[in-house]
Amino acid sequence: MVRSIEAKRENKSNEITQIRRSQLTKATYRVVGRKGYYNFTIRDIAKEAGLSAGLVHYYFKDKQDLLLNLLREMNANLKYYLNKALSELDNPRDKLLAFCDQAFDLVQKEKDYFYVLIDFWTQINHNPRIRNANVKLFRSYREECAAILREGMEKGVFKHMDVDYVATLLISLIQGTIIQYVIDNEAFDYAEYTKRIKENIISMLEKGD
Amino acid sequence: MVRSIEAKRENKSNEITQIRRSQLTKATYRVVGRKGYYNFTIRDIAKEAGLSAGLVHYYFKDKQDLLLNLLREMNANLKYYLNKALSELDNPRDKLLAFCDQAFDLVQKEKDYFYVLIDFWTQINHNPRIRNANVKLFRSYREECAAILREGMEKGVFKHMDVDYVATLLISLIQGTIIQYVIDNEAFDYAEYTKRIKENIISMLEKGD
Amino acid sequence: MVRSIEAKRENKSNEITQIRRSQLTKATYRVVGRKGYYNFTIRDIAKEAGLSAGLVHYYFKDKQDLLLNLLREMNANLKYYLNKALSELDNPRDKLLAFCDQAFDLVQKEKDYFYVLIDFWTQINHNPRIRNANVKLFRSYREECAAILREGMEKGVFKHMDVDYVATLLISLIQGTIIQYVIDNEAFDYAEYTKRIKENIISMLEKGD
Amino acid sequence: MVRSIEAKRENKSNEITQIRRSQLTKATYRVVGRKGYYNFTIRDIAKEAGLSAGLVHYYFKDKQDLLLNLLREMNANLKYYLNKALSELDNPRDKLLAFCDQAFDLVQKEKDYFYVLIDFWTQINHNPRIRNANVKLFRSYREECAAILREGMEKGVFKHMDVDYVATLLISLIQGTIIQYVIDNEAFDYAEYTKRIKENIISMLEKGD
DNA sequence: CATGAATGAGATTTCATTCAT
DNA sequence: GATGAATGAAATCTCATTCAT
Numbered sequence: 102m103v104r105s106i107e108a109k110r111e112n113k114s115n116e117i118t119q120i121r122r123s124q125l126t127k128a129t130y131r132v133v134g135r136k137g138y139y140n141f142t143i144r145d146i147a148k149e150a151g152l153s154a155g156l157v158h159y160y161f162k163d164k165q166d167l168l169l170n171l172l173r174e175m176n177a178n179l180k181y182y183l184n185k186a187l188s189e190l191d192n193p194r195d196k197l198l199a200f201c202d203q204a205f206d207l208v209q210k211e212k213d214y215f216y217v218l219i220d221f222w223t224q225i226n227h228n229p230r231i232r233n234a235n236v237k238l239f240r241s242y243r244e245e246c247a248a249i250l251r252e253g254m255e256k257g258v259f260k261h262m263d264v265d266y267v268a269t270l271l272i273s274l275i276q277g278t279i280i281q282y283v284i285d286n287e288a289f290d291y292a293e294y295t296k297r298i299k300e301n302i303i304s305m306l307e308k309g310d
Numbered sequence: 311m312v313r314s315i316e317a318k319r320e321n322k323s324n325e326i327t328q329i330r331r332s333q334l335t336k337a338t339y340r341v342v343g344r345k346g347y348y349n350f351t352i353r354d355i356a357k358e359a360g361l362s363a364g365l366v367h368y369y370f371k372d373k374q375d376l377l378l379n380l381l382r383e384m385n386a387n388l389k390y391y392l393n394k395a396l397s398e399l400d401n402p403r404d405k406l407l408a409f410c411d412q413a414f415d416l417v418q419k420e421k422d423y424f425y426v427l428i429d430f431w432t433q434i435n436h437n438p439r440i441r442n443a444n445v446k447l448f449r450s451y452r453e454e455c456a457a458i459l460r461e462g463m464e465k466g467v468f469k470h471m472d473v474d475y476v477a478t479l480l481i482s483l484i485q486g487t488i489i490q491y492v493i494d495n496e497a498f499d500y501a502e503y504t505k506r507i508k509e510n511i512i513s514m515l516e517k518g519d
Numbered sequence: 520m521v522r523s524i525e526a527k528r529e530n531k532s533n534e535i536t537q538i539r540r541s542q543l544t545k546a547t548y549r550v551v552g553r554k555g556y557y558n559f560t561i562r563d564i565a566k567e568a569g570l571s572a573g574l575v576h577y578y579f580k581d582k583q584d585l586l587l588n589l590l591r592e593m594n595a596n597l598k599y600y601l602n603k604a605l606s607e608l609d610n611p612r613d614k615l616l617a618f619c620d621q622a623f624d625l626v627q628k629e630k631d632y633f634y635v636l637i638d639f640w641t642q643i644n645h646n647p648r649i650r651n652a653n654v655k656l657f658r659s660y661r662e663e664c665a666a667i668l669r670e671g672m673e674k675g676v677f678k679h680m681d682v683d684y685v686a687t688l689l690i691s692l693i694q695g696t697i698i699q700y701v702i703d704n705e706a707f708d709y710a711e712y713t714k715r716i717k718e719n720i721i722s723m724l725e726k727g728d
Numbered sequence: 729m730v731r732s733i734e735a736k737r738e739n740k741s742n743e744i745t746q747i748r749r750s751q752l753t754k755a756t757y758r759v760v761g762r763k764g765y766y767n768f769t770i771r772d773i774a775k776e777a778g779l780s781a782g783l784v785h786y787y788f789k790d791k792q793d794l795l796l797n798l799l800r801e802m803n804a805n806l807k808y809y810l811n812k813a814l815s816e817l818d819n820p821r822d823k824l825l826a827f828c829d830q831a832f833d834l835v836q837k838e839k840d841y842f843y844v845l846i847d848f849w850t851q852i853n854h855n856p857r858i859r860n861a862n863v864k865l866f867r868s869y870r871e872e873c874a875a876i877l878r879e880g881m882e883k884g885v886f887k888h889m890d891v892d893y894v895a896t897l898l899i900s901l902i903q904g905t906i907i908q909y910v911i912d913n914e915a916f917d918y919a920e921y922t923k924r925i926k927e928n929i930i931s932m933l934e935k936g937d
Numbered sequence: 938c939a940t941g942a943a944t945g946a947g948a949t950t951t952c953a954t955t956c957a958t
Numbered sequence: 959g960a961t962g963a964a965t966g967a968a969a970t971c972t973c974a975t976t977c978a979t
Contacts, residue, residue: 117942137436139348142969153944158971220432225493226425227346236494243490243497266506269498273486273507280485281452281478284434285445288452289478297475298482326959351952362961367954535938555854557766561974571940576975634853641847643911645764654912661908661915684924687908687916694907695900699870702852703863706870707896715893744963769948780965785950 121160122170124150129171134213138168138220169230172221175214176238179207183245193253194307198299200246204275205295208282215283243268250306259306267306274298330369331379333359338380343422347377347429378439381430384423385447388416392454402462403516407508409455413484414504417491424492452477459515468515476515483507539578540588542568547589552631556586556638587648590639593632594656597625601663611671612725616717618664622693623713626700633701661686668724677724685724692716748787749797751777756798761840765795765847796857799848802841803865806834810872820880821934825926827873831902832922835909842910870895877933886933894933901925 128150132141143164147154161167186199207214225232247268253259278298282291337359341350352373356363370376395408416423433440456477462468487507491500546568550559561582565572579585604617625632642649664686671677696716700709755777759768770791774781788794813826834841851858874895880886905925909918 121942134435138432140436143971144969154970155944155946155972156942159942159944164970216432216435219428222489222493223347223425223429223432227349232493236497239490239493239497265498266503269487269490269503270483270507270510272490273484274479274482275486276489277482277484277486278478280431280489281448281481284431284441284448288445288448289474294475294478298479301479330959352954353952363953364955364961364963365959368959373953539938556850558854560972572974573940573942573976574938577938582974634850637846638850640907640911641765641843641850644761644843645767650911654915657908657911657915683916684921687905687921688901688925688928690908691901691904692897693900693904695902695904696896698849698903698907699866699896699899702849702859702866706863706866707892712893712896716897719897748963770950771948781949782951782965782967783963786963786965791949 118160121152121156124152125157125160125167126171126174129167130175130213130217133168133171133217133220138217138223165228165230168221169234171217172231172234175217176234179238180241187245187249193249193256193258194303196249197246197253197302197306200249201271201275201295201299201302204279205291208279209291215279219280219283239272242272246271253306258308260308262306271302274302327369330361330365333361334366334369334376335380335383338376339384339422339426342377342380342426342429347426347432374437377430378443380426381440381443384426385443388447389450396454396458402458402465402467403512405458406455406462406511406515409458410480410484410504410508410511413488417488418500424488428489428492448481451481455480462515467517469517471515480511483511536578539570539574542570543575543578543585544589544592547585548593548631548635551586551589551635551638556635556641583646583648586639587652589635590649590652593635594652594659597656598659605663605667611667611674611676612721614667615664615671615720615724618667619689619693619713619717619720622697626697627709633697637698637701657690660690664689671724676726678726680724689720692720745787748779748783751779752784752787752794753798753801756794757802757840757844760795760798760844760847765844765850792855795848796861798844799858799861802844803861806865807868814872814876820876820883820885821930823876824873824880824929824933827876828898828902828922828926828929831906835906836918842906846907846910866899869899873898880933885935887935889933898929901929 125146128146132145132149135141136145143157144154146167147157150157157167161170183200183203186203187196190196190199221231221235225235243265247264250259250262250264250267254261254264275298278295281288334355337355341354341358344350345354352366353363355376356366366376370379392409392412395412396405399405399408430440430444434444435441452474456473459468459471459473459476463470463473484507487504490497543564546564550563550567553559554563561575562572564585565575575585579588601618601621604621605614608614608617639649639653643653644650661683665682668677668680668682668685672679672682693716696713699706752773755773756768759772759776762768763772770784771781773794774784777784784794788797810827810830813830814823817823817826848858848862852862853859870892874891877886877889877891877894881888881891902925905922908915
């Protein structure tokens with residue numbers, strides 16, 4: 102019985118903690134997207150979240166901690182939605198297209214997402230933990246992609262290939278295109294180009310056409 | 311001529327001014343590479359340049375101005391060396407390879423270059439002038455690349471293609487690969503992968519193989 | 520009786536109140552000893568006591584109050600043990616030695632005791648209530664000592680003397696030695712020096728040698 | 729010639745640096761004396777010195793640095809005046825009296841001096857550099873005192889004794905008396921008691937009386 | 938009684954920028 | 959041209975204290 106009281110208390114505590122941390126992380130995402138990685142203040146976050154400034158430090162050790170948490174949350178989100186999209190598909194071809202679309206579409210749906218991600222890239226040389234989180238993200242990207250390629254190869258849908266190399270190449274194509282678009286929205290017709298890229302990828306990989 | 315107009319406009323373009331501005335810009339490059347875009351101070355720059363802190367503001371309006379100048383200088387440098395490399399070559403095939411190598415090699419020769427460039431990307435959403443400089447840089451990249459492709463097409467070396475699209479695609483491949491490498495040096499064998507990418511590009515573009 | 524008056528005045532002197540106040544005071548002693556008078560937080564105390572931060576303010580008005588209470592408790596303790604030790608002895612000579620040992624031994628048994636006491640000294644110029652507590656402590660020291668000396672004098676064991684002056688002098692010797700030792704543990708052989716001091720004191724006071 | 733210009737510049741720089749550091753250290757002494765070791769702010773110092781808050785950090789790394797500097801300055805001062813007083817005297821007896829008076833008089837001339845010193849004692853357990861400075865100060869005290877005693881012994885003025893032990897004992901007497909007085913100004917007649925103490929010391933040490 | 942989330946004042950510290958020399 | 963002392967605004971972070979539950 103004592104334990105259940107304790108449990109309730111703990112749960113309650115965890116609950117509000119989860120709510121606040123999530124609230125603050127989301128606020129951070131919005132604020133960083135709007136003001137940039139280094140031009141925002143703790144007060145901006147608090148204001149955006151509708152909380153007091155002191156609370157930010159109550160739930161996060163410091164600015165770094167908050168930012169690192171945001172990056173991790175973003176990465177976790179990314180993987181979650183990717184896995185969800187892929188799990189609904191059987192065909193390696195469709196999976197690969199879904200993999201591409203996941204990234205291509207995100208840029209348009211969530212304009213800030215890439216701005217914030219790039220902001221984090223600037224830290225890889227100066228913050229080991231952020232470097233590490235980025236390294237992990239890109240590795241899991243390549244592995245996810247390689248897994249699809251391998252499956253397609255084994256099922257005889259895709260040609261024989263060095264899956265690791267091709268995965269890296271596809272990630273380059275996707276990321277490189279997104280970056281060009283993000284830097285210059287008018288550089289090219291995004292919908293058109295991404296469509297063509299996907300066609301090129303498929304025709305490059307598929308057997309006997 | 312352009313220079314004298316510039317001189318009149320700026321009204322400070324005598325010799326010492328050129329020396330100091332260059333001195334400070336180079337110092338900024340080194341310091342930003344070392345400490346990161348936002349973690350350096352005007353004093354760091356002055357110290358690195360062997361000058362006093364006050365002098366920085368004598369030659370540059372403010373921190374932003376100094377940074378913008380650095381970006382422009384970096385872009386100008388990039389173009390200068392690219393043009394120099396290309397001007398020594400006739401063959402579109404060789405030019406295209408030189409174009410790729412220019413970027414691929416830079417990352418290894420000047421490790422900081424890309425870190426600093428990425429740092430500037432974080433400003434595209436927040437600083438119109440820096441966005442503009444980045445937009446221009448990428449446009450000139452694509453145009454340079456497209457020109458080579460067009461020349462190859464006209465000379466009958468390359469297949470028929472939509473040069474703008476292919477230029478964008480090649481830039482994506484190059485930038486995307488570099489980013490993956492910059493974020494994670496151990497992700498793949500850089501020398502090996504960049505070699506393969508160049509081969510793939512050539513075999514994709516060349517006629518009748 | 521005194522206790523019931525106290526209870527009425529404080530209006531919180533039931534059992535649990537006594538337990539909690541004692542719990543918190545002891546925790547404060549340990550924390551102040553460990554972290555220093557000004558570098559601890561209410562949270563430190565609460566944690567050390569295994570209670571919540573809010574509770575500290577339920578049982579003590581504020582930080583000052585808590586600290587003041589600690590000082591009073593420490594002084595009360597000191598007197599309690601001193602009286603206990605003295606009450607077991609008849610001989611003024613032995614009493615005086617016990618008086619010295621009480622102080623000399625405490626430093627070694629309870630290393631933190633003096634650090635905490637000195638911490639309180641820093642407040643005498645800024646906090647009247649703490650000054651007052653310290654004043655009282657030292658007065659009672661001198662009085663205690665003077666009483667022993669007077670008793671020895673009356674019993675013909677000690678020479679004739681100005682007991683107030685000599686009491687002050689003995690306290691100086693004791694406190695001064697302890698301070699030197701507390702500041703620098705390696706300044707001298709503490710056991711040896713304190714032994715010699717006690718001998719000097721006795722031979723200085725005793726009649727006809 | 730270049731060197732002399734450089735020298736001039738350096739000198740000028742050093743000059744103002746010295747002035748400011750001294751200005752700030754003195755202000756710190758006054759403020760700490762008035763408000764207590766932990767109750768003062770950097771702004772208090774700046775205000776007291778008639779300078780801006782930023783300047784404090786221009787000349788001192790941080791609060792710790794400022795405080796440590798103050799302690800060192802106080803110690804240096806103490807030694808300077810003690811040596812000056814002693815150098816004017818020949819007689820070991822007079823020297824010893826001067827040694828005592830140096831400490832006894834200071835308390836009355838510079839009331840804050842001891843308050844500030846005691847404040848620093850609270851740090852010995854928490855700040856190694858401050859501990860070290862205190863350790864050094866007390867050691868030099870004992871050595872200074874021992875040197876006088878040794879000289880007196882060699883000259884046949886003082887009895888044979890263990891100079892290190894007696895030095896420690898005299899320091900204890902002096903410090904202990906001062907502390908009692910500082911804590912409670914009304915505890916005893918300071919002028920009277922210090923006079924008696926000096927007499928006792930001399931009669932204890934001097935030969936054949 | 939007890940909790941711990943929440944507040945908000947205030948302290949330290951950093952630095953771009955100015956300006957007298 | 960050049961210096962670097964000086965300013966002061968602003969940012970991060972800490973914590974005693976309060977109060978709803």
